[in-house]
Amino acid sequence: MAVVKADAYGHGVIAVARRLEQEGVDWFGVALPEEGLQLRNAGINTPILCLGGLWPGQDSGLVDNQITPVVYKTSQLEALDKIGRGRGIRVDLHVKIDTGMGRVGIPFDEAAEFADAARKFSNICIDGLLTHFAAAENPDETAFTTQQIDRFDAACEAFRLAGHSLTWIDLANSPAAITCPAARGNLVRLGGAIYGLLDDILPPATERPELKAALSLRSEIAYLRDVLPGESVGYGRTFTTERPTKIALVPIGYADGYPRGLSNIGFATIRGTRAPIVGRISMDWTMFDVTEIEGVTEADEVVLIGSKEGEPTAADIARLVGTIGYEITCGITPRVPRVFR
Numbered sequence: 462m463a464v465v466k467a468d469a470y471g472h473g474v475i476a477v478a479r480r481l482e483q484e485g486v487d488w489f490g491v492a493l494p495e496e497g498l499q500l501r502n503a504g505i506n507t508p509i510l511c512l513g514g515l516w517p518g519q520d521s522g523l524v525d526n527q528i529t530p531v532v533y534k535t536s537q538l539e540a541l542d543k544i545g546r547g548r549g550i551r552v553d554l555h556v557k558i559d560t561g562m563g564r565v566g567i568p569f570d571e572a573a574e575f576a577d578a579a580r581k582f583s584n585i586c587i588d589g590l591l592t593h594f595a596a597a598e599n600p601d602e603t604a605f606t607t608q609q610i611d612r613f614d615a616a617c618e619a620f621r622l623a624g625h626s627l628t629w630i631d632l633a634n635s636p637a638a639i640t641c642p643a644a645r646g647n648l649v650r651l652g653g654a655i656y657g658l659l660d661d662i663l664p665p666a667t668e669r670p671e672l673k674a675a676l677s678l679r680s681e682i683a684y685l686r687d688v689l690p691g692e693s694v695g696y697g698r699t700f701t702t703e704r705p706t707k708i709a710l711v712p713i714g715y716a717d718g719y720p721r722g723l724s725n726i727g728f729a730t731i732r733g734t735r736a737p738i739v740g741r742i743s744m745d746w747t748m749f750d751v752t753e754i755e756g757v758t759e760a761d762e763v764v765l766i767g768s769k770e771g772e773p774t775a776a777d778i779a780r781l782v783g784t785i786g787y788e789i790t791c792g793i794t795p796r797v798p799r800v801f802r
């Protein structure tokens with residue numbers, strides 16, 4: 462399953478989904494019903510699992526568009542069963558079991574009871590069971606991950622005993638799919654692995670397939686200024702030049718999702734050379750010190766996120782602002798044009 466929630470982690474969901482559909486993925490995973498509908502409206506025919514919330518009133522839209530809901534409450538079974546009866550069909554759905562993530566899902570020790578209660582709904586088909594790991598990437602948590610797998614196996618058993626067919630068994634997100642073969646079931650739900658964003662998710666020593674970042678973030682120098690020593694740059698006067706300095710203005714700011722937290726600590730590469738951010742990042746502009754970059758000129762390309770040697774990665778930026786690479790790419794706002802190659 463290719464997880465394409467949140468605009469494909471900021472990459473641009475329609476183009477990403479079209480390409481992955483050509484590549485033959487079996488499922489798409491989204492968080493919200495709206496995200497599933499967006500894919501269907503774009504002509505995506507591959508099965509879609511709606512992993513996250515399902516609010517009253519959204520169920521019929523899912524059923525009519527063949528988007529499979531994940532449920533974890535009896536009230537949701539009831540609502541879907543009613544829709545199924547009205548349409549004279551059995552509505553396929555998957556059930557989420559909480560085996561230790563401590564988020565949504567049927568508590569693992571109530572799985573048997575739920576599976577039994579679900580038998581009375583004749584217009585639904587529980588066609589899959591899933592769970593989510595809390596710390597699969599952490600070798601220190603292997604015992605807990607194993608316990609999650611055992612609890613999930615027991616839940617699958619209980620559902621099968623209650624007569625539910627369970628075509629799809631899925632446990633693993635990207636880190637679990639890579640580090641824990643026992644968790645692969647017959648479907649894995651891959652987000653970060655597809656986008657090449659696992660640098661700061663998997664511990665450095667983890668054996669992993671070679672993954673390349675799918676995304677780069679590029680701009681260009683809009684304006685070059687020569688500044689005398691002793692002049693301040695940008696809002697709040699947080700940076701003052703100490704030498705004759707060449708400042709490049711680049712038209713990207715926090716309104717584009719370039720984190721303001723990178724002010725005075727981030728960097729980009731220009732002509733293959735590291736250029737530090739100076740002063741505060743503003744809504745639309747960021748300033749770089751390019752004094753050391755030989756031959757620098759307006760319209761030079763600025764690599765804000767790249768993957769070549771020396772270029773900042775999403776993980777590098779994330780480390781500087783105290784988050785993970787996923788949040789950096791998810792945060793690139795719609796104002797930034799997506800170009801697909």
Ligand SMILES: *Cc1c(COP(=O)(O)O)cnc(C)c1O
Nearest residue numbers: 464512593634635650651652653
């Ligand atoms: C987002 C999500 C995933 C994908 O996680 P990655 O770490 O990006 O692979 C898998 N399963 C569920 C339920 C999710 O919400």
